[in-house]
Amino acid sequence: MPSFKLLACLILFTSLAACSFKTQREEGFPVGKGEVSQVRPPASTTSAVLSLLGKARQAALEGELVKAESQLERALRIEPRNAAVWHYMAKLRLNQGKLEQAAGLAAKSNSLEKRDKQLQADNWRIIAHARHQKGDLQGARQAQEKARQLLD
Amino acid sequence: MANRSNPRKRKTPASSKLGSRKKKARTRSRKKKTSKKQKWLSFSSWPVRLFILSSFLFLAYVIYLDVTIRVQFEGKRWALPAKVYARPLELYPGKKIATAEFLHELKILGYRYAHQTKEAGTYAQSGEHVLINTRPFLFWDGEEVSRQIRLRIVNEHIERIDAIDTNQLLDIFRLEPAVIGRIYPAHNEDRELVKLNEVPTLLVKGLLALEDRSFFEHHGLNPKAIARAIIADIRAGKMVQGGSTLTQQLVKNFFLDNERTLVRKLNEALMSLLLEWHYDKDEILEAYINEIYLGQDKKRAIHGFGLASRFYYDKPLSRLNLSQIATLITLVRGPSYYDPWRNPKRLIKRRNLVLSIMAEQKIITHDTSKRVQRLALDVIPKPSGVSGAYPAFMELVRRQLRRDYRARDLSAEGLQIFTGFDPTIQKTVEQALTKRITQLDKKHNLSGNLQGAVVITESSNGEVLALAGDRAPRYAGFNRALDAHRPIGSLVKPAVYLTALESKQNQKYNLTSLLDDNALTIKSNADQLWSPRNYDGKSHGQTPLVTALMNSYNQATVRLGMELGFEPIVDTLKRMGVMSSIDPYPSMLLGAVNLSPYQVARMYQTLASGGFNTPLRAVREVLAVDGSPLRRFPLKIEQTIQPENLQLLNSALTLVTQKGTARYLANVLPETLQVAGKTGTTNDLRDSWFAGYSSSHLGVVWLGQDNNQSIGMSGSSGALRVWADIFRKLETYSLEPLELDSLTYHWIDSENGLITDEDCPGAIYIPFYKGTEPEQVSDCQ
Numbered sequence: 033m034p035s036f037k038l039l040a041c042l043i044l045f046t047s048l049a050a051c052s053f054k055t056q057r058e059e060g061f062p063v064g065k066g067e068v069s070q071v072r073p074p075a076s077t078t079s080a081v082l083s084l085l086g087k088a089r090q091a092a093l094e095g096e097l098v099k100a101e102s103q104l105e106r107a108l109r110i111e112p113r114n115a116a117v118w119h120y121m122a123k124l125r126l127n128q129g130k131l132e133q134a135a136g137l138a139a140k141s142n143s144l145e146k147r148d149k150q151l152q153a154d155n156w157r158i159i160a161h162a163r164h165q166k167g168d169l170q171g172a173r174q175a176q177e178k179a180r181q182l183l184d
Numbered sequence: 185m186a187n188r189s190n191p192r193k194r195k196t197p198a199s200s201k202l203g204s205r206k207k208k209a210r211t212r213s214r215k216k217k218t219s220k221k222q223k224w225l226s227f228s229s230w231p232v233r234l235f236i237l238s239s240f241l242f243l244a245y246v247i248y249l250d251v252t253i254r255v256q257f258e259g260k261r262w263a264l265p266a267k268v269y270a271r272p273l274e275l276y277p278g279k280k281i282a283t284a285e286f287l288h289e290l291k292i293l294g295y296r297y298a299h300q301t302k303e304a305g306t307y308a309q310s311g312e313h314v315l316i317n318t319r320p321f322l323f324w325d326g327e328e329v330s331r332q333i334r335l336r337i338v339n340e341h342i343e344r345i346d347a348i349d350t351n352q353l354l355d356i357f358r359l360e361p362a363v364i365g366r367i368y369p370a371h372n373e374d375r376e377l378v379k380l381n382e383v384p385t386l387l388v389k390g391l392l393a394l395e396d397r398s399f400f401e402h403h404g405l406n407p408k409a410i411a412r413a414i415i416a417d418i419r420a421g422k423m424v425q426g427g428s429t430l431t432q433q434l435v436k437n438f439f440l441d442n443e444r445t446l447v448r449k450l451n452e453a454l455m456s457l458l459l460e461w462h463y464d465k466d467e468i469l470e471a472y473i474n475e476i477y478l479g480q481d482k483k484r485a486i487h488g489f490g491l492a493s494r495f496y497y498d499k500p501l502s503r504l505n506l507s508q509i510a511t512l513i514t515l516v517r518g519p520s521y522y523d524p525w526r527n528p529k530r531l532i533k534r535r536n537l538v539l540s541i542m543a544e545q546k547i548i549t550h551d552t553s554k555r556v557q558r559l560a561l562d563v564i565p566k567p568s569g570v571s572g573a574y575p576a577f578m579e580l581v582r583r584q585l586r587r588d589y590r591a592r593d594l595s596a597e598g599l600q601i602f603t604g605f606d607p608t609i610q611k612t613v614e615q616a617l618t619k620r621i622t623q624l625d626k627k628h629n630l631s632g633n634l635q636g637a638v639v640i641t642e643s644s645n646g647e648v649l650a651l652a653g654d655r656a657p658r659y660a661g662f663n664r665a666l667d668a669h670r671p672i673g674s675l676v677k678p679a680v681y682l683t684a685l686e687s688k689q690n691q692k693y694n695l696t697s698l699l700d701d702n703a704l705t706i707k708s709n710a711d712q713l714w715s716p717r718n719y720d721g722k723s724h725g726q727t728p729l730v731t732a733l734m735n736s737y738n739q740a741t742v743r744l745g746m747e748l749g750f751e752p753i754v755d756t757l758k759r760m761g762v763m764s765s766i767d768p769y770p771s772m773l774l775g776a777v778n779l780s781p782y783q784v785a786r787m788y789q790t791l792a793s794g795g796f797n798t799p800l801r802a803v804r805e806v807l808a809v810d811g812s813p814l815r816r817f818p819l820k821i822e823q824t825i826q827p828e829n830l831q832l833l834n835s836a837l838t839l840v841t842q843k844g845t846a847r848y849l850a851n852v853l854p855e856t857l858q859v860a861g862k863t864g865t866t867n868d869l870r871d872s873w874f875a876g877y878s879s880s881h882l883g884v885v886w887l888g889q890d891n892n893q894s895i896g897m898s899g900s901s902g903a904l905r906v907w908a909d910i911f912r913k914l915e916t917y918s919l920e921p922l923e924l925d926s927l928t929y930h931w932i933d934s935e936n937g938l939i940t941d942e943d944c945p946g947a948i949y950i951p952f953y954k955g956t957e958p959e960q961v962s963d964c965q
Contacts, residue, residue, distance in 0.1 A: 080276030083355035091325070098816060099325040102805070105645070105819055110274065112644035112880065113920075121819070132822070136796060139823040143794055146923040 071151045073116040081107045081114065097128055115145030122158050135162035153182040250458050256438050257463065262375060262474060264598030264809055265368045268581055269361035270605045275335065275345060276356040280915055282340045285608060286314060292362045292607055294498060296564060304330045305498050312336050321360035322811040324602065328358055364605055365578045367595045372483050378490035378501055380470040387509045393545040394513055394538055396430040404431045404460035405453055431456040434472045479519040496524060496563045507559045510538045524563045532561060575660030576653035577605055580802045588815060598809030603802055604647030609914065613638050613650045614657040616909035621655040628896045636887045636906065637664035639785040643882050645819050646789050646798035665781045670871045670888060672784060673775035673864035674736045678791065678833060680745045680773060681733050683756045686829050694956045695730040695832055696937030701740035709769040716742050716774055728937035730836045730950060734844030736863065738774055745773035759824035760790040761797050775864060784875055785884040791834065792877035794922060795825030828953060831922050834860050835950050838919060841876065845900050852908045858918040863899030870894050872902030878916040883907050927951040938962035
């Protein structure tokens with residue numbers, strides 16, 4: 033269990049690390065070193081939301097997951113159709129052990145974005161986790177398979 | 185035994201046998217005397233017993249008072265009402281907001297216009313720029329410090345935000361949220377606690393100089409002052425002067441009303457002595473400063489110098505100047521008599537007296553006193569008092585929290601409750617509802633009996649943004665938004681049609697499947713025959729599913745529902761978030777399901793959020809009085825409708841607002857704004873419903889009468905009008921179709937469901953699962 037949590041933490045931090053870049057547009061969108069998750073906010077993401085994602089990431093790094101959650105909700109109120117933000121929210125829930133909620137949020141993220149294959153695959157993995165925990169082994173395998181196909 | 189003999193003996197001298205016993209008596213008299221004396225002193229004598237009894241009672245009473253005063257002082261010394269906040273306004277480049285609307289928001293927050301924005305809580309405006317000195321605020325996720333910021337608003341959009349103090353460009357900034365209400369304990373007391381070391385020395389010294397000069401010497405009572413007061417009272421022939429110490433005043437404020445009886449005075453004196461015995465002077469002084477009654481804001485009583493400072497000057501106590509301090513000291517003697525807004529002259533006179541006394545007591549110099557006496561009162565304009573103005577929403581907040589908190593904790597623990605409530609949207613809702621109802625009421629001769637309710641939520645997260653439960657939304661009466669459970673009529677139809685679109689049997693239904701709209705008669709629950717008819721009284725033969733839904737055909741819907749069966753439809757309603765039990769009778773298919781507007785909002789939220797069952801939330805977070813986080817109500821969603829099926833339904837419901845029963849909207853909404861929705865009408869035109877959504881907002885409107893009589897309006901001639909008035913003004917975004925690979929779009933003839941040309945009359949553009957689209961073409965040329 034601890035190792036799972038650690039893993040989940042790693043996934044979360046690395047995915048949120050995608051928003052660690054400077055938020056001012058003129059400086060571009062550099063990605064931090066040691067980046068694992070390929071999910072990044074789309075180019076259309078506003079500076080306001082990028083700034084909130086930065087705060088969420090900082091809070092998550094400090095272990096303040098509830099604060100991170102609150103910043104992500106702020107971001108969602110500004111850009112409710114930003115699939116990346118829904119995805120981070122799903123990762124956060126995964127990290128909090130709320131797998132069913134995580135799956136719902138991942139599905140929401142997927143319903144909003146059809147081009148970013150990495151994002152979709154990551155969302156399917158979250159759904160696979162949740163199904164596995166519920167004992168839906170076949171459903172979990174199907175979700176894993178979808179994730180794999182997306183990245184092929 | 186001796187006890188019993190006593191009363192008899194007292195009677196004996198009066199008896200006739202006295203003479204014959206004289207001798208005996210005489211001889212005994214000596215003995216008797218001594219024994220009498222002993223008895224007087226012994227426990228058996230009645231005066232002693234009376235004395236002991238009364239002492240005992242008195243002691244018990246003192247102990248009772250002692251316990252009472254200590255409980256009051258130490259335990260929950262003050263009941264702090266919970267504060268309920270609106271959503272904080274998020275400011276960021278690109279946000280759409282008109283300057284006027286933004287200034288209105290500042291006004292709600294109590295920001296004052298100032299040429300120089302030197303103080304927190306002030307703003308200035310020139311042309312496109314608004315300069316604000318913000319107040320610091322502790323949010324759930326940390327503090328926003330006080331800042332000087334400059335906003336540039338161009339074409340109703342924020343173009344940029346500069347932090348002048350740090351010379352930075354800001355990506356986002358949160359204004360403090362407005363207080364929209366308080367949950368009070370019984371007496372509507374409100375206060376803001378201060379510690380003694382936060383209180384200006386001048387205030388303490390001045391207060392003591394005026395109210396109790398020997399405060400640090402006495403033990404709770406000041407005999408000299410009391411004597412003086414008694415003399416004055418005797419001279420006047422009634423109680424006119426109080427020789428009260430601060431301690432006595434505190435006790436009086438704690439427990440007693442202003443009645444001036446002797447018993448009360450004694451109680452007060454006893455409690456003061458007890459208080460002084462238990463606590464030191466500083467503790468008593470601090471309690472006094474927080475307890476004393478200093479003003480009234482409608483129903484809300486302003487207690488303590490901390491809140492009084494905010495109330496009259498919009499400043500923390502530590503930042504008051506001498507004139508302001510002297511004014512607050514003056515108000516101790518009678519906040520109503522010296523009301524700064526009603527009786528400013530009287531107040532200035534008394535304030536100047538306070539200043540003179542402070543000079544006499546060498547707290548300030550005579551020069552300072554004279555200089556300050558010339559100053560005008562500088563209280564802020566009387567707050568407009570938004571508090572308590574949103575009864576319907578406040579009721580919802582109470583209900584959401586009632587599951588987690590006891591009523592006492594809600595009104596006494598000083599909780600800070602953060603909500604998603606949007607005062608600007610609420611204003612739009614209230615204006616639209618009141619205006620339209622007045623107009624419709626007149627038109628339909630309803631003599632003022634037409635009522636209504638509105639719920640507005642955020643499409644994606646289920647937050648309740650505005651709520652009205654009465655045609656006069658500020659009136660705290662029957663909350664129809666939450667408590668009027670009425671048949672929903674055709675609002676149920678989307679559940680029937682969604683069940684059809686979801687049915688897996690060979691993908692039997694798509695939007696162009698032909699339904700039979702011919703008249704029918706079926707057996708209803710009580711073995712009675714039921715013949716549902718269409719609203720227009722006509723039958724439409726074979727009609728495409730999408731057209732039947734657009735025009736809300738009853739006959740086609742009942743036939744479809746009977747074929748699908750009740751069970752799957754009830755299941756669909758459950759997945760949409762309908763919690764109440766539904767009777768599986770045929771009349772259910774036409775909306776014989778009683779729901780409140782709030783429950784309808786919960787149901788349509790699932791459609792508005794793209795197929796995700798999303799519980800509605802009024803409260804986001806609850807903080808303790810010291811700002812520590814207590815509880816969060818996070819966003820929760822669960823996918824209960826597959827995106828493809830949801831998209832098919834949403835397309836049909838969008839057509840309802842363009843060409844169907846709600847086509848009125850096509851004329852009044854901006855052309856670029858796509859919305860989806862459904863009208864609802866019940867038997868004999870008793871209820872008029874409309875539920876509709878854009879990609880950012882969901883709105884449910886109900887109109888009807890409390891006595892359930894006909895209002896003579898359908899959903900489209902009543903509720904829809906109110907909904908349109910609201911959404912026309914709302915800052916809302918178009919409903920955009922989901923991008924789904926498995927769907928394909930075609931132009932279809934709404935009469936027969938065949939492929940047609942975009943230019944043909946009655947052509948509609950709708951989605952199909954790939955491979956289920958019609959092959960035949962209907963040529964309009």
